[in-house]
Amino acid sequence: MTIETPHGALRRPAELARTIDVSGLVDAEGGLVDRVIFTDQEIYRQELRRVFAPSWLFLAHADQFHKPGDFFTTYMGEDPVIVTLDRNRRVRAYLNSCRHRGARVCRADYGATRNFTCTYHGWSFDLEGKLVSVPNKAGYPESFDTREWGLVEVPHIDSHRGLIFGTWNPDPVPLRESLGDMAWYMDAMLDHDDEGTVVVGGVHKWVLEGNWKLAAEQFATDWYHVNMSHASALMVLSPTGKGPKDEIVHRTGRQYGSPNGHGAGFPVHPKNRFDAKTVHQWTDYAALRERLGEARVEGPLTNGHATVFPNFSYLPVNGSIRVWHPKGPDRMEVWAWTIVDRSMPPEVREAQRLYNLRTFGPSGIFEQDDGENWSEVQAVAHGFVTNSVPLNYQMGLGSERDDGRHPGQTSELYSDAAGRAFYARWRELMTTPAWHEEGK
Ligand code: FES
Numbered sequence: 422m423t424i425e426t427p428h429g430a431l432r433r434p435a436e437l438a439r440t441i442d443v444s445g446l447v448d449a450e451g452g453l454v455d456r457v458i459f460t461d462q463e464i465y466r467q468e469l470r471r472v473f474a475p476s477w478l479f480l481a482h483a484d485q486f487h488k489p490g491d492f493f494t495t496y497m498g499e500d501p502v503i504v505t506l507d508r509n510r511r512v513r514a515y516l517n518s519c520r521h522r523g524a525r526v527c528r529a530d531y532g533a534t535r536n537f538t539c540t541y542h543g544w545s546f547d548l549e550g551k552l553v554s555v556p557n558k559a560g561y562p563e564s565f566d567t568r569e570w571g572l573v574e575v576p577h578i579d580s581h582r583g584l585i586f587g588t589w590n591p592d593p594v595p596l597r598e599s600l601g602d603m604a605w606y607m608d609a610m611l612d613h614d615d616e617g618t619v620v621v622g623g624v625h626k627w628v629l630e631g632n633w634k635l636a637a638e639q640f641a642t643d644w645y646h647v648n649m650s651h652a653s654a655l656m657v658l659s660p661t662g663k664g665p666k667d668e669i670v671h672r673t674g675r676q677y678g679s680p681n682g683h684g685a686g687f688p689v690h691p692k693n694r695f696d697a698k699t700v701h702q703w704t705d706y707a708a709l710r711e712r713l714g715e716a717r718v719e720g721p722l723t724n725g726h727a728t729v730f731p732n733f734s735y736l737p738v739n740g741s742i743r744v745w746h747p748k749g750p751d752r753m754e755v756w757a758w759t760i761v762d763r764s765m766p767p768e769v770r771e772a773q774r775l776y777n778l779r780t781f782g783p784s785g786i787f788e789q790d791d792g793e794n795w796s797e798v799q800a801v802a803h804g805f806v807t808n809s810v811p812l813n814y815q816m817g818l819g820s821e822r823d824d825g826r827h828p829g830q831t832s833e834l835y836s837d838a839a840g841r842a843f844y845a846r847w848r849e850l851m852t853t854p855a856w857h858e859e860g861k
């Protein structure tokens with residue numbers, strides 16, 4: 422990646438970006454994955470360069486910004502970024518790293534400001550990312566031009582129904598095109614009426630000892646674990662208290678897998694409904710059928726799971742949206758928001774918030790089970806022999822088809838189809854030189 426350095430040229434040796442040929446580590450067609458992709462430090466570094474840097478990454482929800490200077494700090498891969506509204510109310514995002522010695526220029530999680538002032542030596546940047554104040558500026562040579570030392574800006578920001586994404590790629594495929602058919606599935610959660618969605622509460626953040634892909638692929642492809650991993654949680658939700666609800670355990674449904682690596686799975690049932698009683702009672706299912714069509718209301722509107730490649734996932738029945746921030750091969754940081762329809766009255770919003778908190782909050786009865794699984798897989802993955810034994814992603818192999826009801830290629834509810842699509846996309850990006858590489 423080239424950042425202009427006006428005085429004194431720097432040149433990185435190519436060895437610093439040594440590339441590993443990962444094509445033999447993922448057999449998406451045969452449904453096999455080599456465990457080393459979850460444990461190897463160099464593969465992880467290559468993911469940051471080739472998967473995260475070129476992809477559209479989720480940054481924030483539009484409802485987090487109302488006035489110029491409102492900001493939210495997050496990460497793109499491991500790169501810290503500030504998302505803010507500039508003086509013209511345009512969403513901008515900057516690398517949250519001072520051009521002087523590299524400290525973060527904003528250390529707050531969110532807030533409102535007129536300037537981002539670095540607490541190390543005091544360089545200060547305005548909402549447009551310009552360097553506007555330098556203590557002891559007279560000490561610099563005459564050639565020092567503050568215009569050349571502004572914050573590094575994320576070149577492309579775009580949004581889909583309130584979800585703001587950014588990419589470092591200077592020439593990206595437009596966001597909507599990159600989502601493709603996935604937008605149809607996402608809109609089942611985001612487009613219930615003209616008013617869209619808002620965020621309730623803050624952002625929950627917690628750390629899990631597992632590779633980020635374990636969570637991302639599960640949300641793309643895995644309804645399979647529900648009956649076993651969540652057996653006790655399902656029992657709690659059972660009306661009789663005696664056992665998991667039959668209609669959950671034995672459900673049939675579909676799973677969508679995108680050539681761009683996205684995935685969504687959902688039971689299909691004419692009585693799909695929101696689990697929180699207050700939300701269910703408030704919901705006008707007839708209006709939703711009118712707006713979104715039968716296929717979406719009976720499918721991905723409520724129950725289900727989804728991942729927008731690479732690391733943004735959501736659960737429509739909970740209104741949970743989350744990012745799996747990579748923190749090295751063995752660790753991820755989960756950041757989770759609760760979103761609701763803006764049209765929901767306060768008591769319905771509160772019911773949805775509490776339902777999400779109890780099920781998929783950091784200590785939610787389902788969330789606890791999932792995190793435990795990922796940490797378990799990661800905990801043993803470094804053993805030499807363990808690491809050499811491939812993993813199985815063969816369920817539903819060859820079952821992908823156009824089902825005539827849901828866009829794109831779908832498979833069964835219980836399938837690894839979207840997982841195979843996720844890793845096919847991962848392999849594609851990992852084996853394709855990105856724009857910032859030598860010779861590109
Ligand atoms: S590191 Fe920011 S002012 Fe020195």
Ligand SMILES: [Fe+2]
Nearest residue numbers: 647651787791
């Ligand atoms: Fe789960």
